Amino acid sequence: MAKFDDGALGPMHIEVRDLRLIVAIAHSGSVTAAADALHLTQSTLSHHLADLERRIGGRLFHRTGHRLSITPLGNRFRANAEPLLDDVRAFEQALQNRIDQPVGVVRFATECNTTYPWFGRLAIAFRREWPQVELTLVTAATAQPLVELERGTVDIAITTRRVRQRQLKVATLFSDELVAIVPPDHAWGRKKRVELEAFRDVHLLTFAKDPLHSDFVRDVLMPAGVLPTKTSGTQQTESLFEFSKAGIGVAVVARWIAKHVLDSGELVAVRIGRAGLYRTWNAVWLPSYPTPEWLETFARLLRLENRQ
Numbered sequence: 397m398a399k400f401d402d403g404a405l406g407p408m409h410i411e412v413r414d415l416r417l418i419v420a421i422a423h424s425g426s427v428t429a430a431a432d433a434l435h436l437t438q439s440t441l442s443h444h445l446a447d448l449e450r451r452i453g454g455r456l457f458h459r460t461g462h463r464l465s466i467t468p469l470g471n472r473f474r475a476n477a478e479p480l481l482d483d484v485r486a487f488e489q490a491l492q493n494r495i496d497q498p499v500g501v502v503r504f505a506t507e508c509n510t511t512y513p514w515f516g517r518l519a520i521a522f523r524r525e526w527p528q529v530e531l532t533l534v535t536a537a538t539a540q541p542l543v544e545l546e547r548g549t550v551d552i553a554i555t556t557r558r559v560r561q562r563q564l565k566v567a568t569l570f571s572d573e574l575v576a577i578v579p580p581d582h583a584w585g586r587k588k589r590v591e592l593e594a595f596r597d598v599h600l601l602t603f604a605k606d607p608l609h610s611d612f613v614r615d616v617l618m619p620a621g622v623l624p625t626k627t628s629g630t631q632q633t634e635s636l637f638e639f640s641k642a643g644i645g646v647a648v649v650a651r652w653i654a655k656h657v658l659d660s661g662e663l664v665a666v667r668i669g670r671a672g673l674y675r676t677w678n679a680v681w682l683p684s685y686p687t688p689e690w691l692e693t694f695a696r697l698l699r700l701e702n703r704q
Contacts, residue, residue, distance in 0.1 A: 412484055414448050415477035417441065418456060422466050422474045499528040502690050505537035505544055506554035507611070508603075513652075514701045521697050529690055539609060545680060552691045554698070556611060556675045565688070567695040569677040570702040572650040574612060575665040577640050577658070584646070589667035592620045599645035601636055605629035612648045616673065637663065677702075 420430040421441075431441040449456055456470035466474065519531050537544035541553035545564075559566050578584045584594075595617060602610040607627040617623065628645060630636055637657050640647045648668070657663045667673075679695035681688070 412481075413444070415481050415484075417444055417448065418470060418473050419477050419481060421445070421457060421464055422470065425463055425465070427464065428462070500687065500690070501530045501532055502552065502694060503532045503534050503550045504552045504554065504694065505534045505541040505550045507538065507541050507556060508554070514698065518694075518697050518701050521701075522694060525693050526690060531694070539604075542680060545682065551685060552679055552681045552694060554677060554679055556677055559678065559680055563683060565681050565683050565691075567679040567692070567699070569679055569695065569699045571674050571676045572652055572702075574648055574668060574673045574675060575651050575654070576668060577637070577647050577649060577654050577663045577665055579641055579643055580661065580664050582643060582646075582664075584666050585664055587666050589670065589672075591669060592617060592622050595622050595624050595646075598624055599626040599628065600624040601639050601645040601647040602627055602629045603631055603633075603636065605631075611675070 416434060417430070420433045421427065424430045424433060427438050427441055427445075431438045434441065436444075445456070452469070452473075454469045455467050456473060457464040457466055515533070522529070522531060534544070534550050537550050537553075541550060541555050542557055542559070544550045545553040554569070576584065576590060584590055600607075600613070602613065604610040606629070607613045607624075610627070610629070613624075613627070626645075628639075630639070633649075633653065636647045636649070637654065639645060641657075641662055651658075651665055654663060654665065658665055679691070679698065681691045685691060
């Protein structure tokens with residue numbers, strides 16, 4: 397509730413309806429038009445105006461036939477009322493948005509043990525569209541996001557696995573290239589590419605302690621009948637880079653993940669195969685999810701983020 401002080405009668409209480417009344421009459425110039433704008437009867441509006449002028453102790457409008465012209469006091473009142481009403485409307489809209497906005501959590505897992513450089517930007521963009529919905533990364537579901545999706549542990553899985561269940565919702569996101577990273581003085585350091593057969597004689601560094609949990613081993617090398625001499629796993633991206641720099645073994649990672657060490661010259665990327673080795677990422681969720689628009693927004697923003 398606002399206060400209006402004319403300096404003579406002392407402070408008095410002014411209601412929001414009083415502000416709306418004066419502004420409506422000032423803009424329309426007539427009781428009839430103002431009453432229509434405020435969804436009041438003419439008699440009700442006239443009664444409110446008379447009551448307000450009595451409380452203020454002065455005329456806000458001069459009456460000339462069916463027209464009303466604003467007085468200096470009314471003009472002062474209007475000038476103060478308009479910005480206050482703008483604030484009230486903004487506050488009402490903010491409250492309405494909070495009431496209308498659903499509250500919830502989107503739990504996601506990505507089939508990737510590496511860093512998530514896109515997550516901060518995606519979270520900010522997602523919050524603009526769904527300010528009451530929290531994004532939660534479930535790292536424990538990294539090894540088998542599709543399994544955890546069916547168990548109900550996560551709401552959306554980011555995966556490169558082929559989805560065979562037709563009942564699942566699948567949104568294609570982006571593709572990335574897998575490359576071998578080695579120090580410049582490695583035997584592969586000056587090669588533009590290597591064939592899969594070359595991985596027989598290397599110590600392969602992976603993100604999975606069990607080689608069978610490595611996508612590269614399971615989905616690429618094994619179907620080609622190739623098994624490395626030795627494999628070692630670590631779930632720490634920087635550890636993988638350090639082992640590669642030390643010449644302990646050869647790591648296979650997405651090119652974008654290693655961008656900073658490739659740009660620094662500490663490691664070099666070697667293409668795998670003549671055309672390169674690419675994989676496609678998909679967002680997958682259950683059609684029974686109660687608010688699929690959250691997941692569709694998440695997938696859309698992730699797709700856009702990785703196109704930049």
